[in-house]
Amino acid sequence: MATIDTLTESLGITESLGIGEVADRTGLSVHALRFYEREGLLIGPVHRTAGGRRRYSPTDVDWLGICVRLRESGMPLAELKRFAELVRQGPGNEPERLRLLDAHQHRVEDQIRALEECRSIIAVKVDVYAEHVARGTAAGLWDPTAAED
Numbered sequence: 001m002a003t004i005d006t007l008t009e010s011l012g013i014t015e016s017l018g019i020g021e022v023a024d025r026t027g028l029s030v031h032a033l034r035f036y037e038r039e040g041l042l043i044g045p046v047h048r049t050a051g052g053r054r055r056y057s058p059t060d061v062d063w064l065g066i067c068v069r070l071r072e073s074g075m076p077l078a079e080l081k082r083f084a085e086l087v088r089q090g091p092g093n094e095p096e097r098l099r100l101l102d103a104h105q106h107r108v109e110d111q112i113r114a115l116e117e118c119r120s121i122i123a124v125k126v127d128v129y130a131e132h133v134a135r136g137t138a139a140g141l142w143d144p145t146a147a148e149d
Helices: 007-011 019-026 030-038 058-072 077-089 094-135
Strands: none
Touching: 019 030, 019 058, 030 058, 058 077, 077 094
């Protein structure tokens, strides 16, 4: 069975980390980490030292890595909260988790297709402008102030 390379494996994290260390490793700000905790986006409670300082486990860091990718890919906060809630509930709700992830995957694929179309149009425009600039014929290219014939 193949294993998934987790954030903690790739970063060599084997023990709990403070909030600043987790911020450095996940790319989230300390403020964002506190927000994720307040909003119920974590899959378990963040442990605290006797002095009240947050300590994140390797599992917390892995989960935050998933959250970062889901948010970066446009998953709405409400869906991420629901996904986290389902994971916290444990086994038995995998079909609902799958539905959430599948719907998000389709949205991401649609966004990728739209961006590919945009990239194609931009590439054509870059080629046109590059050709005209190189030949010295770019003056007036798409000039909205030019009089129409």
